[in-house]
Amino acid sequence: MNLSSQVKVTKVHATEGAAAATHYSDIVDMANWDGVVFLASIGTAAADNGVNAQQDTDAAGGTMADLEGTKILSDGTQTDFVLDLYRPKERYVRLAVLRGTSSTIESIWAIQYRGRSMPVDNDTTAQAAEIHASPSEGTA
Numbered sequence: 001m002n003l004s005s006q007v008k009v010t011k012v013h014a015t016e017g018a019a020a021a022t023h024y025s026d027i028v029d030m031a032n033w034d035g036v037v038f039l040a041s042i043g044t045a046a047a048d049n050g051v052n053a054q055q056d057t058d059a060a061g062g063t064m065a066d067l068e069g070t071k072i073l074s075d076g077t078q079t080d081f082v083l084d085l086y087r088p089k090e091r092y093v094r095l096a097v098l099r100g101t102s103s104t105i106e107s108i109w110a111i112q113y114r115g116r117s118m119p120v121d122n123d124t125t126a127q128a129a130e131i132h133a134s135p136s137e138g139t140a
Contacts, residue, residue: 013108034114048100055090
């Protein structure tokens with residue numbers, strides 16, 4: 001079994017230039033998924049830079065609200081963040097990258113897991129990275 005056939009990997013934000021403003025990932029539809037892990041990196045470690053999850057019932061995100069208890073701020077040395085949401089109450093979620101101190105944002109990835117339909121097809125034209133499954137043990 002390969003992990004890539006059990007999860008959906010999506011690039012939800014491209015690299016962003018330096019600024020001191022909150023920026024948001026694309027909205028992730030959690031229909032048929034139990035959880036999502038967001039991976040995000042920023043260029044500047046500062047105590048007022050970090051991430052926070054948001055959720056909404058609206059696919060367009062018109063009433064996105066912060067998910068209590070999901071804010072992760074840098075300790076002044078951290079530039080990489082991993083935020084795992086398991087069974088959010090609302091169907092649509094996104095990651096807010098909080099930049100109190102001017103910083104770049106690297107790519108943001110969403111990895112959805114515990115899907116109700118397997119295997120998962122991670123081959124999309126929007127996918128920036130190719131996923132290669134390694135051969136099974138004992139094959140050439």
